[in-house]
Amino acid sequence: MLFIIIFGIIYAAIGALIGLLPYFLCVSQGKPNLGSLSLVLCIVSGVLLLIDAAALGFSVLLAIIFSIAAFTASRDCGAIFGSGSSVPYHSSPAHYSSSPRSLGLRCLSGPMYGRTYRLGSSGILIGRESDCGIRFFGAAPGVSRHHCSIRMGSSGPTLVDLGSSYGSYLADGTKIPPHYPMPIRPGSRFYLGSSQNLFELVEMR
Numbered sequence: 058m059l060f061i062i063i064f065g066i067i068y069a070a071i072g073a074l075i076g077l078l079p080y081f082l083c084v085s086q087g088k089p090n091l092g093s094l095s096l097v098l099c100i101v102s103g104v105l106l107l108i109d110a111a112a113l114g115f116s117v118l119l120a121i122i123f124s125i126a127a128f129t130a131s132r133d134c135g136a137i138f139g140s141g142s143s144v145p146y147h148s149s150p151a152h153y154s155s156s157p158r159s160l161g162l163r164c165l166s167g168p169m170y171g172r173t174y175r176l177g178s179s180g181i182l183i184g185r186e187s188d189c190g191i192r193f194f195g196a197a198p199g200v201s202r203h204h205c206s207i208r209m210g211s212s213g214p215t216l217v218d219l220g221s222s223y224g225s226y227l228a229d230g231t232k233i234p235p236h237y238p239m240p241i242r243p244g245s246r247f248y249l250g251s252s253q254n255l256f257e258l259v260e261m262r
Contacts, residue, residue, distance in 0.1 A: 069100050069103050069104050070103070071103045071113070071116075072099040072100040072101065072102055072103020072104065072116050073096065073099065073100050073103065075099050075103070075116045075117060075119075075120050076095055076096040076097075076098070076099025076100060076116070076119070076120060076123075077096070078120055078124060079092065079095040079096075079099075079119075079120050079121075079122075079123035079124040079126075079127060080092040080093070080095055080096040080123075082123075082124050082127035082128075083095060083123065083126070083127040091123065091126060091127070092123075092127070094123075095119060095120070095123030095126075098119050098123075099116045099119050099120060102115045102116040102119060103116055159175060159176065159260075159261050160175075160176045160214060160243065160258060160259070160260060160261065161173045161174055161175045161176055161258075161259050161260075161261040162174045162176065162181065162183075162191065162207065162256045162257070162258060162259070163256065163257045163259045164191075164254075164255070164256055165246070165255040165256065165257055166248075166252065166253055166254065166255040167253050167254040167255065168193060168194070168197065169191065169193075173259065173261070174190060174191050175261055176207060176209065176214070177190070177209075178209060179208070179209055180206055180207040180208040180209045180214065181206065181207050182203065182206045183200075183204050183205050183206060183207075183249065184200060184201055184202050184203045184204040184205070184219075184221075185197055185200055185201065185202045185204075186202045186203055189203070193254075197254075198250065198251075198253075199223040199249060199250020199251050199253070199254060200221075200223075200249050200250055200254060201219070201220075201221040201222050201223070203219045203221075204218070204219060204221040204225065204249050204250075205217060205218045205219055205221060205225045205233075205249065206219060207241075207258075208238065212240070213240060213241075213242060214240075214241055214242070214258065215238035215239055215240050215241065216233065216238075216239045216241050216245075216247055217233075217236060217237070217238050217239070218233045218234070218235050218236065218237065219235070219236070220235040220236065221235075221249070221250070223249070223250035223251070224250065225247060225248075225249055226247060226248050226249075227239070227245070227246070227247050228245075228246035228247060228248070228255070233247075241258050242258065243258050243259055243260045244257070244258065244259075245257070245258045246258075
């Protein structure tokens, strides 16, 4: 029995190693749930090596399929293990009324408290580097050099975390996976690293 358990663990580890490539590819493309599914299936097929050696080829096939899906799938699949802390699945992009007013970001806390930054036609970059439209100077705990950006699209603005060290969060504490385009609209609030760096998307005259 111990022999079976040991080999089961070894084979599960083999499946996990094979599944890491599609997992990280999916996460990098803003599809964390799809990546989790690929990792779990590769682990399961690895365990099946105890029954049939052909399961190893199945793990490799799964890795190839999910690696391709990371770049070709138009959207992420639904949450795999309940809601957790992952971003909820959106069946359609958020829409906002086409208004002549432009959009801006208002800082509600932190070193830029009270300031409002107008968004350009392509959006705005937020971080500590000199090329950021909203730049944090000096010591800015929780803020990366290129932390996140607001991108403007035909369906409205989206908030995108750029692989920051401390993460980007919606006001309710939901963490946005790196490079996951989260639809937002006027009134949406989010923070960088901690609630001390809180912003709100607003309409401007």
